[in-house]
Amino acid sequence: MTSFTRHFLRGIAASALMLTTVTAASAFTACQVTDTGGIDDNSFNQTAWKGVLDAQEKLGVEGRYLESQAESDYEANVNSLLGGQCDVIFTIGFLLGDATANAAKANPDQKFSIVDFAYDPTIPNVLGQVYATDQAAFLAGYLSAGMSKTGIVGTFGGINIPPVTIFMDGFSAGVDYYNEQKGTTVQVLGWNAESREGLFTNNFDSLDDGRAFAQNLYDEGADIVLPVAGPVGLGSAALADELGTEALKIVGVDADLYLTDPAKKHVYLTSIMKRMDSTVYQVTETTMKGEFEGGLIVGTLENEGVGLAPYHDMEDMIPADLKAEVEAIKQGIIDGSIKVGG
Amino acid sequence: MTTSIGKRELDDAGRALLNRSTRGRQDFEDLVVVPVFAVIVALILGALIMFATGVDLPTIGKSFVALAKGSVGSLSAVSETLTAAIPLVLAGLGLGLGFRAGLFNIGAEGQLLLGGTAAVVFSFTFDGLPFALLMPLSLLAGAVVGGLYASIAGILKATTGAHEVISTIMLNLISFQLLNYLLRQPFIQKEGRSDPISKSVPDAGQLPRLLDWIDPNLRVHAGLFLMLGAVALVWWLLFRSKIGFAFRASGENPDAARYAGIKSGLVIVAAMGTAGALAGLAGAAQVLGVLDRASPGFSAGIGFDAIALALLGRSHPVGILFAGLLFGGLEAGGRQMQVDAGVSIDLIAIIQALIIVFIAAPLLVRAIFPWGFRKSDNASGGSQ
Numbered sequence: 200m201t202s203f204t205r206h207f208l209r210g211i212a213a214s215a216l217m218l219t220t221v222t223a224a225s226a227f228t229a230c231q232v233t234d235t236g237g238i239d240d241n242s243f244n245q246t247a248w249k250g251v252l253d254a255q256e257k258l259g260v261e262g263r264y265l266e267s268q269a270e271s272d273y274e275a276n277v278n279s280l281l282g283g284q285c286d287v288i289f290t291i292g293f294l295l296g297d298a299t300a301n302a303a304k305a306n307p308d309q310k311f312s313i314v315d316f317a318y319d320p321t322i323p324n325v326l327g328q329v330y331a332t333d334q335a336a337f338l339a340g341y342l343s344a345g346m347s348k349t350g351i352v353g354t355f356g357g358i359n360i361p362p363v364t365i366f367m368d369g370f371s372a373g374v375d376y377y378n379e380q381k382g383t384t385v386q387v388l389g390w391n392a393e394s395r396e397g398l399f400t401n402n403f404d405s406l407d408d409g410r411a412f413a414q415n416l417y418d419e420g421a422d423i424v425l426p427v428a429g430p431v432g433l434g435s436a437a438l439a440d441e442l443g444t445e446a447l448k449i450v451g452v453d454a455d456l457y458l459t460d461p462a463k464k465h466v467y468l469t470s471i472m473k474r475m476d477s478t479v480y481q482v483t484e485t486t487m488k489g490e491f492e493g494g495l496i497v498g499t500l501e502n503e504g505v506g507l508a509p510y511h512d513m514e515d516m517i518p519a520d521l522k523a524e525v526e527a528i529k530q531g532i533i534d535g536s537i538k539v540g541g
Numbered sequence: 542m543t544t545s546i547g548k549r550e551l552d553d554a555g556r557a558l559l560n561r562s563t564r565g566r567q568d569f570e571d572l573v574v575v576p577v578f579a580v581i582v583a584l585i586l587g588a589l590i591m592f593a594t595g596v597d598l599p600t601i602g603k604s605f606v607a608l609a610k611g612s613v614g615s616l617s618a619v620s621e622t623l624t625a626a627i628p629l630v631l632a633g634l635g636l637g638l639g640f641r642a643g644l645f646n647i648g649a650e651g652q653l654l655l656g657g658t659a660a661v662v663f664s665f666t667f668d669g670l671p672f673a674l675l676m677p678l679s680l681l682a683g684a685v686v687g688g689l690y691a692s693i694a695g696i697l698k699a700t701t702g703a704h705e706v707i708s709t710i711m712l713n714l715i716s717f718q719l720l721n722y723l724l725r726q727p728f729i730q731k732e733g734r735s736d737p738i739s740k741s742v743p744d745a746g747q748l749p750r751l752l753d754w755i756d757p758n759l760r761v762h763a764g765l766f767l768m769l770g771a772v773a774l775v776w777w778l779l780f781r782s783k784i785g786f787a788f789r790a791s792g793e794n795p796d797a798a799r800y801a802g803i804k805s806g807l808v809i810v811a812a813m814g815t816a817g818a819l820a821g822l823a824g825a826a827q828v829l830g831v832l833d834r835a836s837p838g839f840s841a842g843i844g845f846d847a848i849a850l851a852l853l854g855r856s857h858p859v860g861i862l863f864a865g866l867l868f869g870g871l872e873a874g875g876r877q878m879q880v881d882a883g884v885s886i887d888l889i890a891i892i893q894a895l896i897i898v899f900i901a902a903p904l905l906v907r908a909i910f911p912w913g914f915r916k917s918d919n920a921s922g923g924s925q
Contacts, residue, residue, distance in 0.1 A: 265876060269842065279880055302758070402837075
C-alpha cells in the first residue's frame with residue numbers, strides 16, 4: 200500500500216484511483232527492483248510496475264519496489280528483498296542480468312522473474328520475460344516512413360544492449376520494407392543494423408540528453424524520432440512540443456506514452472508497446488497459483504506481448520491507406536509471410 | 542567549505558592566541574557536538590519534509606524504524622553498512638588529507654573511476670597469478686593510476702597556478718568519457734557484449750568476502766581491513782610524519798610554510814597524488830570487492846559523497862571513519878526504508894545534504910541548540 204503514496208504525489212492519476220481499492224495487506228507479496236530509470240519513468244520500469252499494480256488490484260497481492268540509483272545498487276537491492284518477504288522478485292532490465300543470476304543461484308528457493316534477459320542455460324528459479332519487440336517496431340518504422348515529410352527519420356538508444364537495439368533493428372527494417380514496397384528512399388539516422396553502431400546516450404536517465412539527441416537528429420532533417428531510452432525520451436518529447444508536431448513527432452516506447460505522458464501526449468505518433476505489465480501480471484498470477492516454472496516467456500504480436508499503440512490524436516492525420524497497410528503487415532508478421540529479422 | 546584559504550591568513554595568528562586557552566573544549570564541540578546535532582536536525586527536517594509531502598505520521602515512524610533496522614538492525618544490515626562505507630571512507634580520507642593541505646579536490650570521482658578500471662584491467666590481464674600476488678597488485682594498480690590522475694591537477698596547480706577545483710572537475714568529465722571509450726576496447730570489453738562493460742575480475746583478484754560462510758548474501762569484504770589500515774596510515778601520515786606536517790602547515794598558512802622552507806609546489810603535487818591514490822584505492826576496493834567489473838558510472842557518486850564525508854569528519858581520519866559509517870548506514874537503511882515504508886530513497890539524499898548544510902553552518906547549529914555549547918567568549922566561536 201505504501202508505495203502508492205509516492206505515485207500519488209507524482210500525480211499519476213491511475214495509481215491514485217487504485218489507492219482506494221487496495222485494502223488489507225495480503226499473504227502474497229510481489230517485489231520489483233527497477234533499473235536506474237526509476238519507477239516513474241513513464242515507460243520501461245513503470246510499465247512493469249503496472250503489472251504489479253494490476254495484480255494488486257485484481258488479485259489482492261501486495262507490491263513493493265526498490266529503485267536502483269546506480270548500477271552498484273542492483274545486487275544490494277536484490278539482496279535486501281531476500282529473506283522470504285517476497286514470493287516473487289521481478290528484476291527489471293537486461294543490466295540486472297548478472298545480479299539476478301547470482302542471487303538466484305545463492306537462493307534457490309526464491310522465485311525470480313527478469314524482464315529482458317534470457318539465460319542460457321536457464322536457471323530453474325528464474326523466469327525470463329523477453330519480447331519480440333522488433334515485430335512492433337517494424338510496424339512503427341513502416342508507419343514513420345509513410346508519415347515522414349522530409350524522407351528522414353531518426354532513432355537513438357540508451358545503451359547498446361540487445362533489448363534496446365531490437366527496437367532500432369525493427370524500426371529500420373520497417374523503413375527498409377516501406378522503401379522496398381514504395382520505391383522510396385526514406386533514410387534512418389542513428390542506427391546501422393549491419394555495423395551495430397548508432398547513437399546512444401549511454402544512460403537511461405538524462406532528459407537533457409534526450410532533448411539534445413533529438414535536436415541533433417532534427418537538425419539533420421529527421422521529422423520523426425524514436426528514442427529508445429526510457430525516460431530519456433521525455434526530453435525528446437519536450438523538444439517536439441516546442442518545435443510543434445508538424446516539425447517533429449516522437450514514437451514512444453514500452454508503454455503507450457500518450458497515456459503515461461499526458462502533458463506531452465500530442466507529440467506521439469504512436470508507441471511501440473512492450474507489454475511488460477501483461478507478462479508481469481501473468482507471472483504473478485501463475486506464481487500465486489503455485490505454477491511458477493523457470494524458463495522463458497516471449498511476448499509477440501500474436502500473443503499481444505508487443506504491439507503498436509492507438510494513434511489517438513494523430514488518427515486523422517494518418518492516411519487510411521497507410522493504416523490499412525500497417526494492419527496488413529501486422530497480419531503478415533503474425534502468419535509468417537513477412538520476416539522481420541534479417 | 543571552510544574558510545581555509547583567504548580569511549585564515551589574515552586573522553589566523555590572533556585567533557590562535559585567543560583560542561589557545563579554550564582549545565580542548567572548542568575542538569570537542571567542533572568535532573563531535575556540531576556533527577551530532579547536525580545529524581539530529583537533519584533527521585527532524587527529513588521527517589518534516591516527509592510530512593509536508595503527504596506521508597502520514599505512522600509511515601514516518603515506520604520509515605525511521607526501517608532506517609535503523611536497515612543500517613544496524615541485523616547482521617546483513619551491518620554487512621551492508623560496512624560494504625557501503627568502505628569506498629566512502631577510503632575516498633574521504635584522500636579528500637580530508639587534501640583539505641588539510643589546503644587543496645579542495647573535487648576529482649575523487651574521476652580518480653576513483655580510473656583507479657577502479659585500472660584494478661579490473663590489471664586483474665584480468667594477469668589472470669593466472671596466485672591470489673597472494675594478484676589481489677594486492679590489482680589494488681596497487683588502482684592506487685597508482687588514481688594517484689597519477691590526481692597529480693595532473695597537482696602539477697597544473699604547482700606549475701601554472703591553475704585552480705584545482707576547476708581542473709579536477711574537468712578531469713572528472715574527461716574520466717567519464719575516457720571510461721566509456723576504454724570499456725569498448727576489445728581487450729577490456731566483455732566478450733559477446735556490445736555495451737560498454739569490462740571483463741570480470743578473476744577469482745584470484747577479488748577481495749574475499751568475509752562472512753559468506755554464514756550466508757552467501759553477506760557482501761562485506763576484506764576491503765574492511767584496507768579501510769581500517771588506511772585510517773591508521775593517514776592518521777600517522779598527517780600527524781606523525783614530516784610530510785604530513787608540511788601538508789598541514791601549507792594548508793593552515795601557505796606563506797608561513799614557505800618561509801619555514803617547505804616547498805609548496807612539491808607539497809601540492811604530493812598531497813594531490815596521495816589523495817588520488819586513496820580515491821583510486823576506493824575504486825579498486827569497490828570493483829574487486831563488490832562489483833566484479835567496471836561499467837559506466839560504477840563510481841555511483843561515491844567520489845562526491847566523499848567530499849561531504851570529509852567535511853563531516855572535519856578532515857580527521859577518525860572523524861571520516863565515523864562519517865563513512867554514518868553515510869554507509871544511511872545508504873543501507875535508506876534501502877530498507879523504501880522496502881518497508883515505501884518512502885523514496887531520494888529522501889536519504891536530502892537528509893545527507895541537510896547534514897552537510899548544518900555542518901557547514903555551525904553557527905546555525907549553535908543557535909538552534911544553545912545549551913549544547915559553552916558560551917563563546919570570543920569572536921572565533923563560529924569561524925571554524
